[in-house]
Structure formats: C-alpha cells, structure tokens
Amino acid sequence: MPITHSDRISGTIYVIAASAERAGDRAISYLRTKTDDEVKDYGVFDEQDDAEKDLHNRYNSYDPETDRVYAVSLDIRIADEK
Template sequence: MPIVHSDRISGTIYVIADNAETAGDQAIEYLRDKGDDREHNHYGVFDEREAADKELHNQYNSYDPKRDRVYAFSLDIRIADEK
C-alpha cells in the first residue's frame, strides 16, 4: 500500500537491503524526501512486495539471500488521541 503524507501515515513499504538497520534507514530517508519526483528505486523502496522482489532479482543478478533481502516496513503514525 503506498504511503501518503497527511495527518495519518499508515501502510507498508518494502525495502531492499542487507540488514534490518539499513532497511530502516532507507525507509526513513525515503519518507523524509518530500519531493514529488522522488524515485522509489533511488532508496530501494517499493509500494508492492512483488515489485521489490522483481527488482531484487533483476538488479542483483548474483542475488544472495544472506546479503540482499526484501524487508517490510510498516507504519501506523497518527495523532495520539485518535483510535
């Protein structure tokens, strides 16, 4: 599900990285980029799992699951008073 900036941000993005810490950093940098022309691939971030898997296998021909994986990054950011 694409993430949209508003009073509430919720959804899941998929990040290609070699570890969870790097995936988190890439996702946060992607979310910080407020430009309308930001490119998912620049951050290794995708809205759909299938797109991330496809890019992982296309871009990294020597794909090694111990090195490069797709991480799911889920968000539910909302105003604290909302349920």
C-alpha cells in the first residue's frame, strides 16, 4: 500500500524489527519521512513478500528471535469519519 498525502491512510505496512516496539518506532519514523530513497533504511515495505525477501537477503541465516517481519495496521482518518 503506497502511502500518499490525503485525509485518510488505511492499510498495512510490513516492518523488519527485533520487537513490536521497535517496529512501531520504525513505522512512525517512516511515516514522518517516507521518501522512496529512504524506505529500505527503515526496513518498511508495502508488501509482506518484499519484507520477507529483504530479511532473508540481509541476514542469510537469520535468527527469528532477533529480527522478524511485523505487520503494522494503519487507520488514520479525520475523527468525525466512521
């Protein structure tokens, strides 16, 4: 789900991180910056397959106890909308 400027953002992004807290921090940093050149620096992806591939490529034989792919669901909208 490519993120664009609008009144509503909803969907899921996938983050490579060592914990849910770190995934949340990375997702927030990504949403603040969100330029294509910097996406890989945050380990944030629009598709789960892309995140999984990057995790395996980055760490070849990675330890699932140290880094995993987390799904971060977004529903950012104007408060009056239901």
